[in-house]
Amino acid sequence: MDTFVQQLINGLTIGFIYALIALGYTMVYGILRLINFAHGDIYMVGAFSGYFLAYQLGLASEPSLLGLGAVLIGAMIMAAIVGMTIERFAYRPLRKYARMTTLIAAIGVSLFIEYLFVARFGNAPRSFPQLLKLPGWLPQALQPDQNGNYRLFGRATISIVQMLIIFVSILLMLILQWIIYRTKLGTAMRAVSFNLNSAKLMGINTDMIIAFTFALGSSLAAAGGVLTAQYNPTIYPLMGIITGLKAFVAAVLGGIGNIPGAVLGGLLIGMAETFVVGYGQNIGIPSTYRDAVAFSILILVLLFRPAGLLGSTVQEKV
Amino acid sequence: MLVLENVSVNYGAIEALTSISMRVEKGEVVTLIGANGAGKTTTLRTITGLLEPREGRVTFEGEEIGGKPTHKLVARGISMSPEGRGVFANLTVRENLQMGAYLKKNKREIAKDMERAFTMFPRLKERESQKAGTLSGGEQQMLAIGRALMSRPRLLLLDEPSLGLAPLVVHTIFEAIDEIRSEGTTILLVEQNAHAALKHSDRAYVLETGQIVMEGPSKDLAADPRIKEAYLGE
Amino acid sequence: MPTFVKRIVGAVVIILLLYFVYMMMSEEGLFGFGIGAYPADVLMLIFVNIILAVSLNLINGFTGQFSIGHAGFMAIGAYTSAYTTVYHGQHLERWLAASIGETPAIAIVFLIAILVGALAAATMGLIVGIPSLRLRGDYLAIVTLGFAEIIRIVILNIDVVGGATGFSVPGYSNFIWVGGFAIITIIVIRNIVRSDMGRALISIREDELASEAMGINTTRYKVIAFVISSSFAGVAGVLFAHYKKFLHTNDFQFIRSFEVIIMIVLGGMGSITGSILGAIVITVLPELLRQLPTINLFGSTVNFADLRLVIYALLLIGIILTRPQGVLGHHEFGLNWLKRAQKRPEGDEPIGASKGVPIAERDAPTADSAKEAKNQ
Numbered sequence: 001m002d003t004f005v006q007q008l009i010n011g012l013t014i015g016f017i018y019a020l021i022a023l024g025y026t027m028v029y030g031i032l033r034l035i036n037f038a039h040g041d042i043y044m045v046g047a048f049s050g051y052f053l054a055y056q057l058g059l060a061s062e063p064s065l066l067g068l069g070a071v072l073i074g075a076m077i078m079a080a081i082v083g084m085t086i087e088r089f090a091y092r093p094l095r096k097y098a099r100m101t102t103l104i105a106a107i108g109v110s111l112f113i114e115y116l117f118v119a120r121f122g123n124a125p126r127s128f129p130q131l132l133k134l135p136g137w138l139p140q141a142l143q144p145d146q147n148g149n150y151r152l153f154g155r156a157t158i159s160i161v162q163m164l165i166i167f168v169s170i171l172l173m174l175i176l177q178w179i180i181y182r183t184k185l186g187t188a189m190r191a192v193s194f195n196l197n198s199a200k201l202m203g204i205n206t207d208m209i210i211a212f213t214f215a216l217g218s219s220l221a222a223a224g225g226v227l228t229a230q231y232n233p234t235i236y237p238l239m240g241i242i243t244g245l246k247a248f249v250a251a252v253l254g255g256i257g258n259i260p261g262a263v264l265g266g267l268l269i270g271m272a273e274t275f276v277v278g279y280g281q282n283i284g285i286p287s288t289y290r291d292a293v294a295f296s297i298l299i300l301v302l303l304f305r306p307a308g309l310l311g312s313t314v315q316e317k318v
Numbered sequence: 319m320l321v322l323e324n325v326s327v328n329y330g331a332i333e334a335l336t337s338i339s340m341r342v343e344k345g346e347v348v349t350l351i352g353a354n355g356a357g358k359t360t361t362l363r364t365i366t367g368l369l370e371p372r373e374g375r376v377t378f379e380g381e382e383i384g385g386k387p388t389h390k391l392v393a394r395g396i397s398m399s400p401e402g403r404g405v406f407a408n409l410t411v412r413e414n415l416q417m418g419a420y421l422k423k424n425k426r427e428i429a430k431d432m433e434r435a436f437t438m439f440p441r442l443k444e445r446e447s448q449k450a451g452t453l454s455g456g457e458q459q460m461l462a463i464g465r466a467l468m469s470r471p472r473l474l475l476l477d478e479p480s481l482g483l484a485p486l487v488v489h490t491i492f493e494a495i496d497e498i499r500s501e502g503t504t505i506l507l508v509e510q511n512a513h514a515a516l517k518h519s520d521r522a523y524v525l526e527t528g529q530i531v532m533e534g535p536s537k538d539l540a541a542d543p544r545i546k547e548a549y550l551g552e
Numbered sequence: 553m554p555t556f557v558k559r560i561v562g563a564v565v566i567i568l569l570l571y572f573v574y575m576m577m578s579e580e581g582l583f584g585f586g587i588g589a590y591p592a593d594v595l596m597l598i599f600v601n602i603i604l605a606v607s608l609n610l611i612n613g614f615t616g617q618f619s620i621g622h623a624g625f626m627a628i629g630a631y632t633s634a635y636t637t638v639y640h641g642q643h644l645e646r647w648l649a650a651s652i653g654e655t656p657a658i659a660i661v662f663l664i665a666i667l668v669g670a671l672a673a674a675t676m677g678l679i680v681g682i683p684s685l686r687l688r689g690d691y692l693a694i695v696t697l698g699f700a701e702i703i704r705i706v707i708l709n710i711d712v713v714g715g716a717t718g719f720s721v722p723g724y725s726n727f728i729w730v731g732g733f734a735i736i737t738i739i740v741i742r743n744i745v746r747s748d749m750g751r752a753l754i755s756i757r758e759d760e761l762a763s764e765a766m767g768i769n770t771t772r773y774k775v776i777a778f779v780i781s782s783s784f785a786g787v788a789g790v791l792f793a794h795y796k797k798f799l800h801t802n803d804f805q806f807i808r809s810f811e812v813i814i815m816i817v818l819g820g821m822g823s824i825t826g827s828i829l830g831a832i833v834i835t836v837l838p839e840l841l842r843q844l845p846t847i848n849l850f851g852s853t854v855n856f857a858d859l860r861l862v863i864y865a866l867l868l869i870g871i872i873l874t875r876p877q878g879v880l881g882h883h884e885f886g887l888n889w890l891k892r893a894q895k896r897p898e899g900d901e902p903i904g905a906s907k908g909v910p911i912a913e914r915d916a917p918t919a920d921s922a923k924e925a926k927n928q
Contacts, residue, residue: 037691090869097876099690100618104817104872112865119859184416191406191417197368198404203392203421203469243805245701252694263725292705295698302695303683 002154006079007278008271009152010287013162013231013269016169020224021247022069022254022262023176024083025042030257033099037106039221040244041113042079046222047235048117050075051128060129068131068230072168074220075226083218084211092207106143117237125236128229132164165227172223176216180259189213193257242291249294253301255311264309271296319344319504320365320473325365325374325384327357334360336528337374342473342506347424347499349507349515349536351549352525358403358508361525362475366398367391378473386526393421397471399462401478401508407451411442414450416459428468435464438494456487463494466549473504480511492518516540524549566735567728574727592756593841596727599734600792601831605815606741606824607784612813613821614745615777616757617685618693622785623808624700626799628676629669629786630793631713634721636668637661637794639712641722662724666733666790672777673786676703683780685771688760697806708801718800725795733791742824744780753777757822758889829879837901838864 009147015086028036053074054060059067090109094102134143144150149157180186192199194211200206228243229235250269254261273294301309320342327335335357342348352358363369365376367388376384383391385397397418415435431478436443439460445453450461459479465476476495480488492514499505501545509515516522516536524532524545539545575596608622641661649658659840684695713719752773755763764770793799815834817825842858846853856863871879 001791029690033690035693090873093873094876098821099876100612100813100817100821101872101876104814105869107814108868108872111868112862115861115865123356184420187409187413187417188420190408190413194406194408195404197388198400199417200368200388200457201366201392201398201400202417203389203466204417205387205389249694249698252691256690279907284707288709289705292702295702298682299695299698299702302687302691306687306691309775 002156003278004153005156007274009156009158009162010278011271011274012267013270014274015267016165017224017228017231017266018243018247018250018270019233019263019266020169020172020220020227021244022251022266023259024221025248025251026254026259026262027189027213027217027255029147030259031189031210032091032095032102032104034091035106035248036091036217037103037244038109038113039217040240040247041110042083042218042224042240043221043228043244043247044117044235044237044240045082045113046075046079046218046225047128047229047239048121048225048237049124050226050229051235053078054129054131059131063129063131063133065133065135068164068318071131072226074221075222078197079218079222079225079230083214087211087214092210103232112115114237114241121237123236123238125234128233130230132161132230134154134160152310161230165231168223168227172220176220179216185209185212192228204269214317246291246294249298253298253308255308258308258310261308261310269297273298319379320506321375321377322361322365323375323377325361325364325371325376327360327369328372329360334528335364335371336529338525338528339374339380340523340530340533344472344502344504346521347495347505347507347519349509349511349519349522350525351509351515351522353511355527356525357528359477359523360528362398362401362477362506362508363501365475366396389421392469392471395470396475397466397469397473398475399459399466399477401480401481403455403458403462405450405453405458405461405465407449410447410449411445411453411461412447414465415442415468418465421469431468431470435467438467438497439464441491456483458489459483459487459491460494463491463498467498467503471503472504474498476505476507478508478510480509480514488514512545513540516545565734568725570728570731573731592727594835596725596730596795598832598835599730599786601812601815601835602734602828603737603784603788603791605819605827607781607788608735608745608751608812609816609821609824610741610825611777611781612773613816613823613827614750614757615753615774616760617774617778618689618698619778620693620780620806620809620813621696621698621700622781622812623804623806624680624696624703625673625677625782625785626789626792626808627700627703627707627804629673629709629789630799630804631719631789632672632786633665633669633790634719634793634799635713637665637722637724638719641665656757658724662729662794665724665794666787669786669790670783671786672790674783676781676786677779678775681775681782685774685778699796700804700809701806704801704804705766707804714799716801719796721793721797721799723794723797725791725793730791730795733787737787738824738828740780741784744777744825749773749776754822784840814868817878818868818875820880820883823878823880823884825884826878826880837867 005083010161021039024039024042025036028034050071053071054067057067057070086109090105091102094105110219144160148160150160150163151157167175178186180189186203188199188204189212191202192204192206199209203275225235225240246269247266250264250265252265253268254263254265273290276285276293278289280289305311322338323339324337324339325335326333326337337421338357338361340348340350350358350361360369364371364384367383367386367390370385374384375382378391378396383394396477405432406417409417412432416428419431422428422431432485439457440459441457441536442464445457451459453461463476463479466476479491479495483491488511495505495507505519505546507515507519519536522533522536522539524539532542532545534542540550567715604622604626608619611617611619645661646665648660661691680696680699684699687695694788707713709715741773745753752763755766755768756770756773760770792803796803812835815830816827817830818833819828819830838860841863842857844856844860844863846855846857848854
């Protein structure tokens with residue numbers, strides 16, 4: 001029971017990261033029907049932005065909650081700018097061509113970002129500074145033990161970083177929910193994703209809405225990057241490839257274009273992976289199969305529900 | 319108010335409109351009738367900037383608008399209820415109307431305009447917080463017209479408002495068109511239902527395979543034997 | 553049977569040409585200047601990529617289905633054939649060599665290996681294709697990608713084929729094999745595209761619902777195209793494995809599938825010559841960028857060769873932005889323009905000279921023209 005709860009917590013932590021990235025895939029797909037393969041690299045850009053911000057602002061040596069917040073927001077803004085730039089210069093000129101063409105542009109952008117970072121910063125992993133530190137004036141009862149963990153019950157613990165990831169992810173998702181369902185901009189996003197031309201006839205500047213969607217998605221991915229770096233503090237230029245791919249799988253699993261679906265898909269894949277690593281040996285699945293878990297679940301789900309878990313029937317544009 | 323001069327439009331290599339010229343004066347209801355595929359929707363899409371003319375000039379209130387982005391034209395006072403209704407099925411009725419007023423900033427005016435839409439089509443009021451996708455065809459058409467009015471257009475373009483609707487609903491829609499006209503809004507109405515269109519308009523143009531083949535006061539056209547035979551089924 | 557004879561002559565010429573280049577590649581080379589090991593490597597890779605690109609074009613370009621799992625089928629072909637040659641090939645080779653000599657023995661063993669690889673990849677294509685081809689568009693893409701990744705990860709966990717450490721394979725492959733199969737692939741795919749089946753596939757690409765309404769069994773055709781495409785990917789894998797002599801699953805990551813997609817999109821979807829062109833460009837481009845110089849720029853040295861992948865990506869984006877429909881689009885690049893150039897002299901005579909004689913009669917001198925000549 002203790003291990004089960006522990007695995008559940010670990011799975012949720014990774015799952016929320018996948019969910020944050022999956023949201024960007026799903027929003028861009030919902031609005032442009034484009035698989036933005038460069039999105040995983042935006043996650044990496046976010047982590048690197050956070051890394052350099054932390055050192056530039058001198059926060060690496062003086063961890064604090066406020067500093068972490070500043071790094072997080074700074075990285076989100078940086079990634080949003082990068083995301084909008086990519087949309088403007090690589091995707092917008094190709095919008096009226098076949099989707100396969102835009103996909104090639106996306107692959108090109110992805111390779112460009114990856115190898116630009118390799119050329120500039122080298123292939124070797126860097127150690128991301130630990131930025132999270134609770135203020136000293138908090139009572140002893142609220143402070144974690146020296147390993148940064150809180151005891152739940154038995155041997156099950158939750159680390160302060162895990163709490164941070166879950167809390168920040170939920171907060172960001174609530175903000176996203178509010179933007180999409182409660183603001184005029186969000187309503188316009190939904191309108192554009194349903195029918196681009198009708199949206200134009202409303203006087204909506206659809207180019208602006210699409211750029212905003214890229215900015216939102218990219219900033220969530222960057223948050224995922226900084227949060228991952230707190231949990232597993234090694235960052236490197238190619239870190240976005242596999243994580244990005246799995247997050248994309250999560251988005252498809254939940255029903256691509258469907259925002260709650262992306263969250264559900266992310267959490268499912270995060271937990272499934274953790275459980276395969278934790279319990280797989282008992283039923284003959286070695287932990288080296290971890291990276292195959294996401295795809296296996298996806299294929300099984302799609303064979304029975306071709307539009308994903310929460311997706312409605314696929315709207316192919318004829 | 320709206321003038322098209324020798325406008326030609328292509329879809330790729332295929333010419334959809336061949337040098338058409340037409341004008342809509344302030345306060346008029348002008349109708350454009352023609353068979354399926356004659357180029358009626360293409361004409362409207364060109365006026366609203368969704369398509370770019372290959373040749374010719376489109377001017378609105380004296381200014382050239384051909385090829386300008388659609389959202390800028392909406393800001394200048396052109397609004398359109400698209401063919402197939404084009405409502406946002408994933409948005410509620412109220413949100414659809416709000417999107418119609420996307421460029422309006424004054425909250426009180428928006429609320430007033432929304433009330434007006436609800437008075438014009440009481441059925442919409444009942445369905446206010448339903449998703450537009452759950453509405454019937456007639457209700458969606460009402461929503462599309464109500465939504466197009468939310469931007470307070472000076473020129474309203476209606477694309478096939480009676481398409482696929484029951485006769486009783488068609489009657490409601492044309493009553494609404496009369497009402498909108500009486501408030502001083504200029505209307506360009508595209509219709510396959512030539513009978514109703516000619517009855518509710520001042521002037522008419524007939525479009526055949528991308529060319530204007532006839533024009534004149536609606537009354538005269540309705541009496542013309544060629545129109546009677548080809549479009550009125552008499 | 554003039555076409556038949558022409559084809560045979562063509563085949564002989566091609567084989568001789570391949571043999572000629574093959575001789576050039578040997579250590580001494582022909583006339584003392586052989587093709588070095590490095591250009592030979594690039595040349596082999598070009599041919600492997602041509603097989604991959606042309607076969608993937610059958611499913612992506614001509615049938616309009618979006619598959620991005622070609623590397624998986626390539627891996628299947630590579631590993632099953634390598635297993636065959638490593639664990640069973642030696643016995644067979646020795647046994648055969650005793651009776652028919654060494655060179656033909658190797659050829660037979662390798663041919664068997666190619667068959668094994670093609671069949672295994674085709675079988676996997678069938679297993680993957682039947683359930684996934686029900687899905688459309690991007691869902692098909694992600695499922696094929698998923699299958700390819702699963703195949704790779706499963707192979708990574710099989711110790712008899714080396715697992716994570718890699719797998720040494722005998723170097724049976726040579727230029728003739730690879731070049732020959734590249735040509736076979738092109739001919740087979742070209743004939744399929746021009747056959748009734750090809751027309752059915754193209755109609756599926758243009759409008760799947762309408763094709764179904766016309767009585768085309770779309771699922772059946774899609775699966776057949778997918779299986780054929782997979783089996784050629786398998787063959788490419790076999791040839792690749794036995795040329796490189798060392799296999800590792802890293803060679804079959806999803807970026808490899810993307811590379812093939814890039815080749816066919818750049819060349820023009822639905823153009824076989826386009827795919828060939830794409831394969832050549834995408835193989836050669838990174839190699840050319842390796843030669844970039846180190847330049848002193850504003851006082852700091854910039855080694856452009858280090859930036860080759862960045863430049864490669866930029867070129868890729870640049871090409872797709874300037875030629876979004878691919879270099880050749882749906883068109884084929886052929887030698888027709890040469891033929892036209894040869895014909896031109898006939899048309900050089902002034903238009904009035906023909907006096908409106910019907911074309912069919914123009915060649916043979918008629919009685920009238922003979923008379924005219926006499927009168928003059």
